[in-house]
Amino acid sequence: MGTMNRKTFLSTLGRTASSMALLPFLGCAETKPPTGEKMGLGSSALIGRESAQEGLRRLASERSFTVFQNGIEPAYRVELDEVILVETQHGLPGRVTREGTFRESRPDEPVNPMTGPIFVEGIEPGDALGIDLLEIRVNDWGYAGGRVFELSEGYAHFDDRLRLPLSPMLGGIGIVPAEGQMDTRTPCDTGGNMDCKEVRAGSTLVFTAQVQGALVGLGDAHALQGDGEVRGQGIECDSETLLRFRKLPRPLSPRPVILRPEFVATMGAHEDLNEAAWQATGDMIQLIVDTTGREKEEAYALVNLVGNLKINQIVDPWKGARMEVPNWVFGV
Numbered sequence: 001m002g003t004m005n006r007k008t009f010l011s012t013l014g015r016t017a018s019s020m021a022l023l024p025f026l027g028c029a030e031t032k033p034p035t036g037e038k039m040g041l042g043s044s045a046l047i048g049r050e051s052a053q054e055g056l057r058r059l060a061s062e063r064s065f066t067v068f069q070n071g072i073e074p075a076y077r078v079e080l081d082e083v084i085l086v087e088t089q090h091g092l093p094g095r096v097t098r099e100g101t102f103r104e105s106r107p108d109e110p111v112n113p114m115t116g117p118i119f120v121e122g123i124e125p126g127d128a129l130g131i132d133l134l135e136i137r138v139n140d141w142g143y144a145g146g147r148v149f150e151l152s153e154g155y156a157h158f159d160d161r162l163r164l165p166l167s168p169m170l171g172g173i174g175i176v177p178a179e180g181q182m183d184t185r186t187p188c189d190t191g192g193n194m195d196c197k198e199v200r201a202g203s204t205l206v207f208t209a210q211v212q213g214a215l216v217g218l219g220d221a222h223a224l225q226g227d228g229e230v231r232g233q234g235i236e237c238d239s240e241t242l243l244r245f246r247k248l249p250r251p252l253s254p255r256p257v258i259l260r261p262e263f264v265a266t267m268g269a270h271e272d273l274n275e276a277a278w279q280a281t282g283d284m285i286q287l288i289v290d291t292t293g294r295e296k297e298e299a300y301a302l303v304n305l306v307g308n309l310k311i312n313q314i315v316d317p318w319k320g321a322r323m324e325v326p327n328w329v330f331g332v
Helices: 006-014 273-292 296-306
Strands: 057-059 067-069 076-078 083-088 114-120 128-138 141-144 147-152 155-159 162-165 169-175 181-183 204-208 216-222 239-248 257-259 263-270 308-313 319-326
Touching: 057 076, 057 114, 083 114, 083 216, 128 169, 128 216, 169 204, 216 239, 263 273, 273 296, 273 308, 273 319, 296 319
Parallel strands: 057 083, 076 114
Antiparallel strands: 067 181, 083 239, 114 216, 128 204, 128 239, 141 147, 147 155, 155 162, 169 216, 204 257, 257 263, 263 319, 308 319
């Protein structure tokens, strides 16, 4: 990728969603969408503060897909720097009820549908697409491990003695690959079903676009999930995500990167968890080389000493891992 200008990278890092989230959401500028419904949040049944976010475009979850592939028609078109509200469905729409009924999926029913595809105007193949996750709000119930959880006041009701603090995240977010296809149940080099708990409000996801408009999909929200997702599900639920698309000065990595106020994370996905871990590690080493000008051995030593290698999920056929490095490694 060549050496990135360090000042440019630090500027990019400084404009992550954690800082964007401080911007007022009310009274956003009028948008120019060719598709999408404009409405406030008053009719929403989702948890979260009541707000007058009038004028924001709501991208409905009914327009969804289950395979990322080149040539798929976009469901929505959005402008760069436009703040939008995206609805997502849980992974088994129509097969789980709040009363605790679980039904087997029929062959024609979608699993892990992603809202979209969303065509981002002004994004070309090779461009760096930043997705600022400004806020994620979840429904008032969800399910995991064959049971239903009530979600209220920022907690999941585990039992009469224990409440679990919610940490909403998106299990799935990705872009269309240039070649081949990716099922929305699978993670790969262009994102997808990563099931990474750090894909949450305050994070910026950075992708290298493979096709015009990137064709973004997102879904599979979890009200709460631990690293590893060891039982195969977080608390699956419907959600609304407030987000913004930005074009960054240049790509950071061939695979997804997460920018947080406290760290930077590179992502790996492979059938072999070891390979996924080494993908994430190698991408972080290269990112440090590209952005700081350090030699590769120096970058390797830094990752060895201060990096944190973590498992996103270990239950899918393709496993996921990430390498986190503190921001101060990059001079922040």
